[in-house]
Amino acid sequence: MSMVTLRIQRFNPEADAAPVYREYTVEVDPTDRVLDTLNAVKWYQDGTLTYRRSCAHGVCGSDAMRINGVNRLACKVLMRDVGAQVTVEPLMGFRVIKDLVVDMEPFFAQFRSVLPFFINDARPPERERLQSVEDRERFDDTTKCILCAACTTSCPSFWANEDFVGPAAIVNAHRFIFDTRDAAAAERLEILNDREGVWRCRTIFNCTEACPREIKITKAIGEVKKAILYGTARA
Amino acid sequence: MIHTHHYDALVVGAGGAGMMAAIYLSRNPDLKTACISKLYPTRSHTGAAQGGIGAALANLEEDHPEWHAFDTVKGSDYLGDQDAIETMCTEAVDVIVELEHMGLPFSRTPDGKIAQRPFGGHTHHFGEGPVRRSCYAADRTGHMILQTLYQNCIKNGVDFYDEFQVVDVMVEGGVCRGVVAWHVHTGDLHVFHAKATLFATGGFGRVWSITSNAHANTGDGPAIALRAGIPLEDMEFYQFHPTGIYRLGILITEGVRGEGGILRNDHGERFMERYAPTMKDLASRDVVARAISQEIKEGRGINGKKYVYLDATHLGADVIENKLPDIADFCRTYLGIDPVKEPMPIQPTAHYAMGGIPTDIDTQVILDAHGTVLTGMYAAGEVACVSVHGANRLGTNSLLDLVVFGRRAGLAMERFCRTAEMPGIPADPTARTEARFGALLATESGGEPAARLREEMQDVMQDNVGIFRTAAGMQHALDKVRELKARFAKVQVMDRGKRFNTDLLEAWELGNLLDLAEVTTVCALNRTESRGAHMRDDFDKRNDVEWLKHSLAHVEDGGPIRIDYKPVSITRFQPKERVY
Secondary structure (H helix, E strand, O other): OEEEEEEEEEOOOOOOOOOEEEEEEEEEOOOOEHHHHHHHHHHHOOOOOOOOOOOOOOOOOOOEEEEOOEEEEHHHOEHHHOOOEEEEEOOOOOOEEEOOEEOOHHHHHHHHOOOOOOOOOOOOOOOOOOOOHHHHHOOOHHHHOOOOOOOHHHOHHHHHOOOOOHHHHHHHHHHHHOOOOOOOHHHHHHHHOOOOOHHHOOOOOHHHHHOOOOOOHHHHHHHHHHHHHHOOOOO | OEEEEEEEEEEEOOOHHHHHHHHHHHOOOOOOEEEEEOOOHHHOHHHHOOOOEEOOOOOOOOOOHHHHHHHHHHHOOOOOOHHHHHHHHHHHHHHHHHHHHOOOOOOEOOOOOEOEEEEEEEEEOOOOEEEEEEEOOOOOHHHHHHHHHHHHHHHOOOEEEEOEEEEEEEEEOOEEEEEEEEEOOOOOEEEEEEEEEEEOOOOOHHHOOOEOOOOOOOOHHHHHHHHOOOOEEOOOOEEEEEEEEOOOOOEOOOHHHHOOOEEEOOOOOOOHHHHOOOOHHHOOHHHHHHHHHHHHHOOOOHHHOOOEEEEOHHHHHHHHHHHOHHHHHHHHHHHOOOOOOOOEEEEEEEEEEOOEEEEOOOOEEEOOOOOOEEEEEEEOOOOEEOOOOOOOOOOOHHHHHHHHHHHHHHHHHHHHHHHOOOOOOOOOOOHHHHHHHHHHOOOOOOOEEHHHHHHHHHHHHHHHOOOOEOHHHHHHHHHHHHHHHHHHOOEEOOOOOOOOOHHHHHHHHHHHHHHHHHHHHHHHHHOOOOEOOEOEOOOOOOOHHHHOEEEEEEEOOOOOEEEEEEEOOOOOOOOOOOOO
């Protein structure tokens, strides 16, 4: 066990004029998650500290936040990896509702704008559609997305222009564009060819580094750009 | 401020069962449907399911829904209702194909079909050996189901109310009239008035200290139901998954054993050969979890500690990286070990409620042993007890339960809403909620934090109402839970604000957990036999003469818990001794 200091950005628009940083000292195990440490503060020191969390093992996407300046899931970072002084702040680019909780609605609106659902109006066969192992593998990486927003809120192009559809939406479009069973790749490519689409991406790689699912996001965005240029997802 | 909404149908909970129902309801453009969820839908715990969803597709070898049904009945230790089980196993094939048609990216066989792997308790020829029945998408099958259903809900324009905590159900005169919800963002109450209401709110693993369940899995649905006069069925049966990460409880899928992983004790022995000579590491979960606990109890845990090894090192990097990538990631992140090279330290983890809100096969909530229906109320998924899992659920059957009975709920509610009249709203529908929240906020200073009460509850339940149960231990747990309920009257909520008050929410959730801990323990003490997940030392055999029946726990007007019984539906498979 050792003592760490958590420096947390606090802001309750109901009561505060501006965000402030508050410090909390907590006893931790090196293998505790940052989320465990936030819980220790909330449960036994200051119940007003507010953040989202659910699964606590990196699959639900609730607890994305800035930890020592980088976007991470609080449940996927261990205390031994963050040092004795830890700064925790909300994701950048979305309105703060309270403390570490940001308004996710614009993020989901971007997600919804890319037709993030399977489209194929042809009558399906009696049994499953067939898909080769190779064709399934083609979009495997982008099926891993948990919509935590770590990527989009780490993107300087998004910080500069909140109308940019953002990496997460492109990842979810990619998942369908490169699925051989889907029939609406052209429509999605047209949406992403818009001025707020893929061309806002400047290949900065922040998204790829931020992704807790280790999706190769910049590569996926590159594949979408290429598909727009060459006119087909299957080229 | 109180807001009122009117809908034909409400779906409470946006996991697998809720969203499957919402998709079916949304196919009728004349019906107004709302889906209300305490979390954003993609945060639901369905997304944490890993290893697969069971269906006798026979894509790789001979298989039949009848074999699947037999395995499920046997897995349930003969407490599952066989009419419901047959329905589930027969509809399984069709519903998996439907998920694929909705776009679900299953892993594939070399000839392009949905891939399948072996899983615990799933056999060919009525128990002769393992069969490949679990349809999977790597080791994130639940994630893919959750995403696919959410995507299809968006496609169909389902109305979502995200981060709305349902806090009460409006039942009056034997008719359900909708729910009361608390908007977490604003702290406002919303009355959702509807003809049909589905509870698909998931489980309550947070009653125990070592659990695979999310923080959000606090049993809100069953606790609300119980307070509204709805009984809970078979609450004594709670599943401990054999393989959770030591101390953390994070799930390590049975798919690891499905792919050939082996459990070993401190001597390196493959101890499951002694407990289940035919199925070995792929025996049903209650059997394997008990075996692990027995090994630990007898001092054969690793270095004498409370864990054993799950060894996958012989499977090779290719199988682990491609078929079990998330498991590899969990081990590397939380344990700092590489499962390709080192065995995983595991212990059983509180995982799944077999019991819940009693329903008929069309997911209609029933109120008593005679099958009296609560008009307009439905339940599906883990919150419900239909009962397809009986005393012990087989792996892959929970995801299947969600989609089969989620679909049946959507269909039944759609039929009901077409002809039903809108019921009236009770007078002052939020009074009970306001009283409850008022009580939670009554202690202005000097009370106890909810977290302390919760930890004490989790510890006493883990030690005494877990895998091995004794009368003395359960009585001790019951006394303790009742003491905690008394102390809960002076719980301290520090956050006094309206906006996103998760301090208040956690206190409210704790009230649910305490109610369910009490019911679980009372039912466990009451059942004087051992069956499936319920194993006690003073009654260590199954007793079909006295106990081949479901229990129904009732609480009337805050009074003591009363238990009565409902018969088990037995059609094709007569109870036999259970050997794996």
